Amino acid sequence: MKIRHALMITLLLASINAHADEKTVTINAISEAGVGMSVGTITLSDSPKGLVVKPNLKGLPTGVHGFHIHDQGSCDSALKDGKMVAGLAAGGHFDPSKTGMHEGPDGMGHMGDLPALTIEADGTSTASLLAPHLKLADILGHAVIIHENGDNYSDTPKPLGGGGARIACGLVN
Template identity: 35%
Template sequence: MKPIHAAVPLFALAVSLGASGALAASANLTSADGKDLGTVELTGTPNGVILHATLAGLPAGTHGFHIHETGACTPDFKAAGDHFAGGAEKHGFNVEGGPHAGDMPNIHVPDSGELEFEVFNPLVSLDDGEGGLFDQDGTAIIIHSGGDDYESQPSGDAGDRIACAVIEQ
């Protein structure tokens, strides 16, 4: 399996209108014990969302990064539900019928635990249209303990949920 080397998105949000008129959002990613792990900024475009994250305190290694279907971050983060599907039937970049709108490339955290990245997700939006992240029960960003294999069903065999950010308006 070839790793996908790309910056990866993180979401969390207090939606606002940026100086350029584009929809924008930001939030803090936290660990299960409530530790602040950094900031994620999102910018809506006509074709998707650009995500920019500045993180610290994550364990070194490869981690799955996904948008989940429910905006809830309980201590074990299971209340965030499954991946945000956005109409796709299957999980994974390497699977026919996939990927889910919430499937993102893995993030690769160095030994320092610090990581800054930017990624574009063409399958989600910050408005009410198709792929909109602000449905009635919201959505959340989850970082997993291991890497996503981009094919195992239903969620890539990425391990426990170690960090969460609720996407809020």
């Protein structure tokens, strides 16, 4: 009986540890007025090749969107040049090494670049993405932002890949 009990505890602990390096983040629409309704979730987990991002999103505009980890753990609007800006309290892209460079998830610039997020014609996104230079522990306490436009992983012709406005956000807690 003791062996059976010990085996059950071992299996339970193994199950808990298997999910210890996984976080599900609720993603909400954001606007100048603040945080809105949920548009789904992303699940973040570590793999030997980097951070795996599994979106389960709906109701977003069709197309390719810039997708980034931001410096602060907030999805709130903030004031810039006398105007409220959606998600501005999240700060800039996560750049712990202060590179100041936007080079994409495979580059050597800031670590906040995730692969671009594609929203299908039905407004959903479920295709997994890989951020090879990140681990879940790196981004705890930060915001995940989905931008209005795509991302060319360059600072030209527009800064920060041309992602534009912030349209959705979640907190990695």
